[in-house]
Amino acid sequence: MHDKELKIIMDYATDKVDEIEILLLINNSFSVKIHQQNIESFDYADAKGIGVRVIKDDKMGYSYTENFAENVLRDVVDNALENAKFTDDDEIAYMEAHPELNQKLDIYSADLEKVDVKAKIDFAKKLEQYAFAADNRIINVPHVGLSDGTTYHRIMNNKGLDKEEKQNYLMSYVSVLGSEKDDKRMAMDFAITRDMKKIDPQQIAEKSVEKCVALLGGEEIESGEYPVIFDNNMMATILQTFSGIFGAKAVHQGKSLLVDKIGKKIANDKITIIDDALHPEGFSTRKFDSEGYPSQTTKLIDRGKLLSYLHNTQTARKDKTRSTGNASRGYKGTLSIAPSNFFLQKDDHKKDELYQEFDEVVEIVSLQGMHSGASPISGDFSLSAEGFLYEKGKRKNSLKQFTVSGNFLKLLQDVEMIADDFRFNMNSFGASSVLVKSLNISS
């Protein structure tokens, strides 16, 4: 798509640059929010943007635009060249005609685009109805809605690369507010799919309500060290928060805990962490990354041993290895590194077994403050949490808001057991429930 605009840029740039890469993104999305069976809002997005990256005399510059007027498209090239002049970065990501991936990926559903608006509204309305019906302690459903979207990417460079890809998704979510005596709690659940028939509003509603009402009437816990279970969603949240330390760029800049750790044991035997841009159930599945490099499956930690960082072509060249296909760049942004579908491999333990290991266990089902209470640089975290106290394998009571503190690498070393209830979160980070030997709890 947009052949004309891309040609204007390419033609104008040909004699001015050594290398140029153009990224085009088109995003069409819809969302509906419901409140008390009325439509609170509808949102329609029709967005597009072009970002260019140029190399001239071994300097790299960037520029972007959302305005596709011809003169602006030429300005984009000049701006990027001007920007290149003022950098002194010697770490250049040179461009290539990277090969195609010989694998078909199931990331676009034409049927999904045909689902009509009424079906989407009805789904969201039902979700709210089921949430209120599930328990009379639910006093409010502050957030319930459905959104879907189609994204088209195209990337081309003057070395012969020209790749495009289209993907879509549909997501529905509900967040409920429960009240009992003086205590109020919120809980949420979601489903993400490319086949609307596969998701059930009753199931999503009941899951969120079940969690919410179970948390009501929490008691204070004595501050101290406890064995802790993170449920599957919260373990995925922890992984997401600290995933940045696996990026080779962060390692090179001395901002990662994993400097000089390749080949070394950094976690216990139970831990295998994988980044898989080809995962059939992931929603970050794609044929190529933001440099057009083909996607792959990368084992980062294998039974506790660090095997690889996440690379783009520039960090790979510096480390004398190959890119892992994790170059990341939006049209507005600059080249960096990001995970695709990133997960902790599951084990075969039933969740129930996790509660039996210790006399007293704290289970965490909600975490807040990830962007402030966790430091990817030090690995330390101190987070607001909600959950339950278990005694001798039985749920004793829910807990008043508390904090859980520890260190990410220490946590990976202290994992005692991993369950089989694997799930991806909304951002393509996945995990099963995990039992950790000991963490600090404050209340």
Added chain:
Amino acid sequence: MITKELVAKVIDHALSNGADFAELFFEDTYNSSIHFNDNKTKQNNVGNDFGAGIRVFYGQTEIYAYTNDLSERSLMQAADAASKAAKGKSEKKVIDFTTLEFENKHLIKIPNDSVDKKAKINFIQKINKAARSAGDLITQVDIGFTEKMQHIWIANSEGLWTEDDRNYSRVYVRSIASNGSEKQIGAEGPGGFAGYEFFNSLDPEYLGKETARIAMTMLKAKYAPSGKFPVVIDNGFGGVIFHEACGHALETTAVAKGASVFAGKIGEKVANSVVTAIDDGTIPNGWGSENIDDEGMPTQRTVLIDKGILKSYMVDKMGSIKTGYARTGSGRRQSYQFAPASRMRNTFIDNGSDKLDEMIASIEKGIYAKKMGGGSVMPGTGNFNFAVSEGYLIKNGEIKEPVRGATLIGNGANALQKISMVADNLEMGQGMCGSVSGSVPANVGQPAIKIDEIVVGGRK
């Protein structure tokens, strides 16, 4: 290009299915960023954000459609999508536009695009040098330098026609200290609703030294204790506690749904009587200031809490329809890609009469939070959390050794009652606040305050 005739046509079409209100928001923004680390200018990026959003009301239903394509065909298409999403009984039409005139309270002295990139890089290098010469333990300095010139333009079916230029300048500095096995960060991020003169008002030496000092101090800090303690939170970015603990729950976005602990409490005592809290969109060149909000209403100074009594919420247009309270010029959005919502601007606890020394002296065992990191809240429950980025133990009325890794948690309604002392050293700190209508610049602020008891999430 955009003419009054075209805008009238688009708005009329958006109203054509019986809508109560229609609005067109247009944006043409110049963004520039420089990223510096490893002693080098790593990335230079500039770009143009460009698009329009059409908003339509049917009763309490809000429809929003946006596009980057500002051709008549595309705008009419967006208006069509928005109008057909619902059906109403109104028979409104645009009659005539009246241009809203307002005083520009936030003058720009030096437009950002008139300054040479070399001067900007020179400024950044001074910060880098100061940080790195502060000590051998400083192993990395990350500097982000951002400038934004946003031209906005708003018209609606009530005949409003207005436009404004907004200038933002900010530098973000993170110094990392390392002793080989551990790493800690010190950060500062001053910003202004101003042109390049804002950078000229900063001391690059100070930014470098101060971030290095925090990182090196935290490197030798032990973990904070855990449990309940009295806490003194110092001025400036410490105001994030009010922002998270109460501010979000005072936005009509939360109040209208009853999903706020402060819903229905106007006129009631919600805080200790030493607390007066204000959300002020008019502070000259303040990071969260604007001449007009993103719905075209001149901003104002809104007293939220006066001596402990709840006086006002922060109200946008839809919030006003839903709650019946008058608008406060608080409708804000990140860009044309978001419908506006009630949001904070420059939000602070006002000066009191206590002194920081007296607060410290009044505590036998507690925590002094000199600098705060960010935080978050669930407005429905009021439960908040925020992180201490530079903390110290207080023992027998004196500030002692540094402590790290402390997150403070509590409940907004409860914490407000426990603020027992408010000092006289009000200062603002700059942040980006994320919510339904995207990420917007917001000042948080306060003088030093004492909270009698709060949960500190440290270790042992």
